[in-house]
Amino acid sequence: MQPTFVVLTDLSRSAEAALMYTTRLAQRLDGRLVLLHVFLDPVLEPEVSMVAAPVLVASRQEIMTNMVQRASTLPVPADTEVVVDVLSAALANVVQQHRPLLLALGREEPDNLLDRLVGNRALPILQDAHHPLLLVPERWHDAELPQxxxxxxxxxxxxxxxxxxxxxxxxxxxxxxxxxxxxxxxxxxxxxxxxxxxxxxxxxxxxxxxxxxxxxxxxxxxxxxxxxxxxxxxxxxxxxxxxxxxxxxxxxxxxxxxxxxxxxxxxxxxxxxx
Structure with missing residues (x-):
C-alpha cells in the first residue's frame, strides 16, 4: 500500500509550510498526500453555523478549486478533500479511509488558530485518531529532511x-x-x-x-x-x-x-x- 500523509490545510502560509515539509517526506517514500480542509467546525467556531447555506456552498467550491489547483503542482500524487464537520469526525473519517502515516498541520507566527487548538479542545480530539501528529512552524524553511x-x-x-x-x-x-x-x-x-x-x-x-x-x-x-x-x-x-x-x-x-x-x-x- 502506498504510504499516505494527510495535511490539514486552510491554504494559509503556515499550511503551505506543512505541505512542503510533508511533500518531501512523501517523496522519500514514494508516497501520496491527502489535502484536508475542514470547512465548518462548530466545536471551534459555532458562530459560523449562522452563515447562509449559499455562501457556504460558494466558499466550499472556491476552496476546493484552489486546493485541486495546488495539488496538481505537487511532485507526488495528491488528493483533496473539503468536509463540513467537526474536526474529530473529519479526522476519524480520513484516518479510516486513508490509513495515513501521520497527520500534519502548520503553525502560524506569532499567534494563530493553533494556540486556540492547543489551549482548548481540538488537539486533544486528535487522540481519537490515534495517529502521529506533525506540526511545522510557518518560519521553518529548511529544505533538508531531518538529520x-x-x-x-x-x-x-x-x-x-x-x-x-x-x-x-x-x-x-x-x-x-x-x-x-x-x-x-x-x-x-x-x-x-x-x-x-x-x-x-x-x-x-x-x-x-x-x-x-x-x-x-x-x-x-x-x-x-x-x-x-x-x-x-x-x-x-x-x-x-x-x-x-x-x-x-x-x-x-x-x-x-x-x-x-x-x-x-x-x-x-x-x-x-x-
Whole structure:
C-alpha cells in the first residue's frame, strides 16, 4: 500500500509550510498526500453555523478549486478533500479511509488558530485518531529532511503505539542522528536512563547508546527541551503522547502545549500505549 500523509490545510502560509515539509517526506517514500480542509467546525467556531447555506456552498467550491489547483503542482500524487464537520469526525473519517502515516498541520507566527487548538479542545480530539501528529512552524524553511532529531522523555517508561511504530520505514530511510533528552527540574537522582531504555526498545530511532543521552538539569521542562534542541541543532523534536491524554503524556499538558507553541523546529507527537 502506498504510504499516505494527510495535511490539514486552510491554504494559509503556515499550511503551505506543512505541505512542503510533508511533500518531501512523501517523496522519500514514494508516497501520496491527502489535502484536508475542514470547512465548518462548530466545536471551534459555532458562530459560523449562522452563515447562509449559499455562501457556504460558494466558499466550499472556491476552496476546493484552489486546493485541486495546488495539488496538481505537487511532485507526488495528491488528493483533496473539503468536509463540513467537526474536526474529530473529519479526522476519524480520513484516518479510516486513508490509513495515513501521520497527520500534519502548520503553525502560524506569532499567534494563530493553533494556540486556540492547543489551549482548548481540538488537539486533544486528535487522540481519537490515534495517529502521529506533525506540526511545522510557518518560519521553518529548511529544505533538508531531518538529520538531527531529539526525543524528549520523562521519568516513566513508554511503549509506542502501532501507528507510531508504522513510521519505522520513514525513520529507516532518513537515518537521522538521534539524541534522547531528559530534563531534571530539581535536585535528586537522575532517571534519564528510563527514557533512553524505552527509546532503545522501540527500535524506531536507530542504534542508541549511552552517548545518545543528553541531560538538562535544573530547568523547567519546556525550557530545557527547547534549549537542548537549540544546542544540538535539532531539525525535528519528538514528543510522546500517552493514552490518557494526547497532549498530557509529557510531564504535563501545559508543558507539551508550551513546546508546540514555541518550538522553532518541527515537532512530531507520537502516541504511546503507556
Amino acid at each position: 538531527r532529531i531529539i526525543v524528549a522523555t520523562d521519568a516513566r517508561p513508554f511503549s509506542l503505539s502501532a501507528p507510531s511504530l508504522a513510521l519505522a520505514e520513514l525513520f529507516n530511510t532518513l537515518q537521522p542522528e538521534t539524541t534522547v533528552v531528559h530534563v531534571t527540574a530539581g535536585h535528586g537522582p537522575s532517571k534519564a536512563e528510563v527514557g533512553l531504555a524505552s527509546a532503545q526498545q522501540t527500535g524506531l530511532f536507530g542504534k542508541l547508546s549511552n552517548n545518545s543521552l543528553y541531560e538538562v538539569c535544573e530547568e523547567a521542562p519546556a525550557d530545557g527541551i527547547l534549549h537542548a534542541a537549540a544546542e544540538l541543532h535539532a531539525q525535528l523534536l519528538v514528543l510522546l503522547a500517552r493514552p490518557h491524554s494526547f497532549l498530557g503524556g509529557l510531564f504535563h499538558h501545559s508543558v507539551t502545549a508550551d513546546i508546540l507553541r514555541r518550538s522553532p523546529v518541527p515537532v512530531l507527537v507520537l502516541p504511546t500505549t503507556k
